[in-house]
Amino acid sequence: MRTERVLSIDDLAEAARRRLPPSIHGYVSGGSEDHVSLEANRAAFRRWRFLTRPLVDVSKRSQAIDLFGAAYASPVGIAPMGVSGLCCFDGDVALARAAAKAGVPSVLSAASTVPLELVMREAPGTWYQAYLPAQHAVIDPLLERLKAAGVGVLVITVDVQIASVRENELRNGFSIPLRFTPRLMAGGLMRPRWMVETFARTLWKQGIPRFENFTATRGGRIITAAKGDHRAGRAAMTWDELARIRERWPGRLLVKGLLRPEDARAAQRIGADGIFVSNHGGRQLDGAVAPLDVLPAMVAAAPQLTVLLDGGVRRGTDVLKALALGARAVFVGRPAMYGLAAGGEAGATHALALLRREIDTDLALLGCADVRQLGPDWLVRDDRLPLQDGERTAFIHPAPSLKAS
Numbered sequence: 017m018r019t020e021r022v023l024s025i026d027d028l029a030e031a032a033r034r035r036l037p038p039s040i041h042g043y044v045s046g047g048s049e050d051h052v053s054l055e056a057n058r059a060a061f062r063r064w065r066f067l068t069r070p071l072v073d074v075s076k077r078s079q080a081i082d083l084f085g086a087a088y089a090s091p092v093g094i095a096p097m098g099v100s101g102l103c104c105f106d107g108d109v110a111l112a113r114a115a116a117k118a119g120v121p122s123v124l125s126a127a128s129t130v131p132l133e134l135v136m137r138e139a140p141g142t143w144y145q146a147y148l149p150a151q152h153a154v155i156d157p158l159l160e161r162l163k164a165a166g167v168g169v170l171v172i173t174v175d176v177q178i179a180s181v182r183e184n185e186l187r188n189g190f191s192i193p194l195r196f197t198p199r200l201m202a203g204g205l206m207r208p209r210w211m212v213e214t215f216a217r218t219l220w221k222q223g224i225p226r227f228e229n230f231t232a233t234r235g236g237r238i239i240t241a242a243k244g245d246h247r248a249g250r251a252a253m254t255w256d257e258l259a260r261i262r263e264r265w266p267g268r269l270l271v272k273g274l275l276r277p278e279d280a281r282a283a284q285r286i287g288a289d290g291i292f293v294s295n296h297g298g299r300q301l302d303g304a305v306a307p308l309d310v311l312p313a314m315v316a317a318a319p320q321l322t323v324l325l326d327g328g329v330r331r332g333t334d335v336l337k338a339l340a341l342g343a344r345a346v347f348v349g350r351p352a353m354y355g356l357a358a359g360g361e362a363g364a365t366h367a368l369a370l371l372r373r374e375i376d377t378d379l380a381l382l383g384c385a386d387v388r389q390l391g392p393d394w395l396v397r398d399d400r401l402p403l404q405d406g407e408r409t410a411f412i413h414p415a416p417s418l419k420a421s
């Protein structure tokens with residue numbers, strides 16, 4: 017990938033499309049059913065406009081933030097993504113290293129294929145995301161494994177109670193566990209570079225990858241159906257189970273996949289440290305509300321929580337809008353995976369660098385020298401335009417004070 021030609025996340029998406037077999041590209045880029053939530057995630061950002069403030073000194077700008085006691089260089093992390101090894105050899109390590117080098121957080125997915133201990137060695141400080149069945153015999157040993165590996169931040173994803181329907185995957189013959197369907201193989205032949213650099217290299221070096229990190233013990237190969245369904249038991253998860261995990265987990269605990277203010281309050285009540293306001297990138301319940309549209313209400317509902325957002329972030333301006341509406345940081349899924357597919361670790365690094373550069377430019381043009389000074393008074397919703405003199409632009413919750421943790 018020639019990074020000088022890849023000027024935006026959209027360019028990176030196109031580069032990834034050309035590199036990946038169609039079925040794997042569909043897995044990464046697609047959403048569930050009619051893509052209502054996938055599209056809503058982008059549309060939500062477009063409804064907000066900036067009220068710029070020139071003639072303030074923005075010659076020095078900062079996008080540094082603190083999260084859970086750690087300092088980060090930029091407010092954009094990498095969200096957990098399963099089977100990233102399909103996009104690039106050793107994809108889990110490449111994503112974690114790209115984030116660590118950029119000084120931003122990243123989250124290793126439960127559905128990953130490199131042992132988490134190895135990822136933690138390559139990129140200390142990586143967060144771990146769990147998919148948990150409501151079974152203590154599975155949960156408790158996993159927590160011990162995470163503690164032993166030095167994981168400090170545990171993210172529990174709660175919006176995959178069962179598999180969603182993603183018709184593009186069904187049409188393309190893509191599934192997890194992976195099946196070597198004629199369509200998948202024909203797609204691979206269309207992408208010889210992927211065939212050699214990702215598919216053949218992985219088989220040569222590691223054999224058929226396994227789900228290494230769902231539980232305390234090594235899982236099955238990604239082509240083998242787990243006994244029953246690897247999602248079995250998740251549908252029985254409840255707040256009581258999360259409260260029990262809270263008692264046993266000494267590190268930071270985050271809940272990912274919440275969209276209702278009363279659930280933000282519940283997370284605060286059980287003693288969670290933070291939440292991801294997320295609809296899983298439009299990959300679970302289609303029609304679920306866009307995270308940005310509920311963000312201010314979530315922040316107001318649980319003032320003690322660190323509120324993070326993912327879904328649809330593609331530009332520096334999107335990051336600034338989410339921060340202005342109360343998110344402490346945002347996470348990107350597909351942008352990082354597109355980078356990974358297009359250029360391995362360097363490609364993921366490029367995705368983060370593009371967003372970082374855009375944020376820096378946008379801060380200057382907005383007239384805000386520090387992301388921690390962002391609040392709702394920098395924005396107005398397009399349905400509130402034209403703005404009247406003296407009209408409050410801030411809404412719902414008061415402008416937060418400096419957001420250092």
Ligand SMILES: Cc1cc2nc3c(=O)[nH]c(=O)nc-3n(C[C@H](O)[C@H](O)[C@H](O)COP(=O)(O)O)c2cc1C
Pocket residue numbers: 043044045057095096097098125126127145173272294295296297298299326327328329347348349350351353
């Ligand atoms: C290919 C892919 C795989 C994903 N796998 C997981 C996963 O294993 N666990 C999880 O919590 N979320 C998973 N997600 C959701 C992301 O963590 C995140 O919520 C979403 O991608 C954010 O939306 P964006 O892609 O528009 O940035 C996945 C997303 C993608 C695109």
